[in-house]
Amino acid sequence: MQNIIVGTAGHVDHGKTCLIKALSGFDTDRLKEEKKRGITIDLGFANLPNDAGLHIGIIDVPGHEKFVKNMLAGIGGIDLVLMVIALDEGVMPQTTEHFEILKMLHIKQGILVLTKSDMVDEEWAEMVEADVEDMVRGSFLEHAPVLRVSSYTGENIGLLHDTIIRMVSDLGSRSSEPELFRLPVDRVFTTEGFGTVITGTLQEGMVQTGQEVMLYPRERPIKIRGIQSHGQREDAAYAGQRTALNLLNVKKEELQRGDVLAFPGSLVTSTLVDVKLSIFQTSDRELKTGDRIHLNYGAAQTIAKAVLMDKDRIGHGESAYAQIRFDEPVVLKRNDRFIIRFLSPVETFGGGIVLDASPYKHRRGDEEAIEALRKKETGTDQEVMELMIKEESRRFPSVGRIAADMDMPKSRASHMISTLKDSKHILILSDESVIHMDYWKTIADYADRLLSGYHRENPINEGMDKEEFKSRLSEEFRLNDMRKGAVLLAELVKRMVVRTQGTYVSGKDFSTQYSRELKGMLEQIGTIYAQAGIEAPLTVDVLNQFKDKNRAKQIIADMHKNGKLVKLNPASYMDSAAYGQVLARLKDYLTENGEISLGEFRDMCGTSRKYAVQMLEFMDKKKITKMVGEKRVLIS
CATH class of the missing domain: 2.40.30.10 (Translation factors)
Incomplete structure (x- = not known):
């Protein structure tokens, strides 16, 4: 069944509540204070009976200027407005204020209801009607039906009822996802x-x-x-x-x-909102950048600072892009409408539309930010989505977050994202986060620079340690979730920006290279280990023989990787050829004798107990030998 909201608007005591009672049979003045004072303080509600199969709810909103914020709470969600003007008084201050609010909130259709027709003569009624026509000229109410009614005598109440039914019957249904x-x-x-x-x-x-x-x-x-x-x-x-x-x-x-x-996840809380602000044509006030204001949206009223992006001040009938900065978090959506009021005196003087409900903080006069706001105001949904993804890429937004930012169902957002992906404007990562290709290029360029610099400093290292690489990505792109570093690394490998081998990451075209100087160091280090034989020196002692200890350390690591050195323990390496000779002699001895003691192994190698222990512990670790009592045997 179609659901319709009809709202009233107009000056205090112009007969809105009596009109609703005449239409629906229900008195919307529900509060004792309202009964006592004879004015509507808070929102009142009634159902409009009809035979058209429609659910029509009528909101009776306050007319007194002190209760404008309550009026704003009700008027924002309506489909059709009854603009109520009493014929005995005509257009009054709150009539104009409410009318300006209706225009700012983008209400699309309404009926001009001239109440208390039983209290005036024809000449006076025609004069008031002319004033009303002047007020609405050029607005959404310019061609609206004009009905003179009397809630007291019932004049034209039936006609008004039928006109409401006729106008709302053509309205489309609201989104119900x-x-x-x-x-x-x-x-x-x-x-x-x-x-x-x-x-x-x-x-x-x-x-x-x-x-x-x-x-x-x-x-x-x-x-x-x-x-x-x-x-x-x-x-x-x-x-x-x-x-x-x-x-x-x-x-x-x-x-x-x-x-x-x-719905969970459908809104984003923020203390910043980008908007297009406009001042009422009828206002004699102006807004300066930095002014603090009341901002009304939905049923909420909050205090904020208006920072104009492209102007220093705006007056009646003027507009500007602005960033609204709130004291407390708010929840708005793209395309939401709102009203602004001065702090003191509390006076409604303008409003606007939300262009971005969770932006980054902008600098005034930033041309790039202003151009982005212009596109968010006038661009297609596809253009705005691409722009928002570009701006949000550093947050690695999910499809759900993008749908919330765009105020659309996730299914529609997913379809548009697929279109942008197919046109190679965006990239969907393995964890389903979405980034713009411009941001991906920034990531890829950083990875290339990072590894190029590393390879210059470490020309014979296989590459940067994976964990260090992911840590550097996390630091550079401020990744709150460390798993995101692994996601980016996987994408870099997939797109052949980098390559991985074991625990290392390297540039896609990198290969180790020895300069003439490094080749000289390589020969020197090789000679040191070859001459040492089984009596493997401490690595630190080898490094101390060279001025460039870092290069020497890299060469030792490369020699180990290429099988020229055996790493006995964290502190020392051994020449591979010497190790092979000792291993062969040990296997021959054990094959013939079955077991060997530490002393026998020491004498066989012609070395000290220190180096003999080091060798045997290494072979135990490699599961070549094992201890049985005080001796070692060969593991088959």
């Missing part, structure tokens, strides 16, 4: 036997009983115990419905007006 579920909380209360209940207008998606949702901006999971809509218990609620949700395991005090319930 579960992952788009978003409900700004405008009331929180408790009911006996049920506990905590919140209400709001379900802006997007749908929600079911028993479903776990997320409370933003605190990002707390909460379970739905029950759902009520249009006065009935329901198993599910859909976009466009006034909805009450009974919540499990959360106290009333833990919730507040302005919170948002949404």
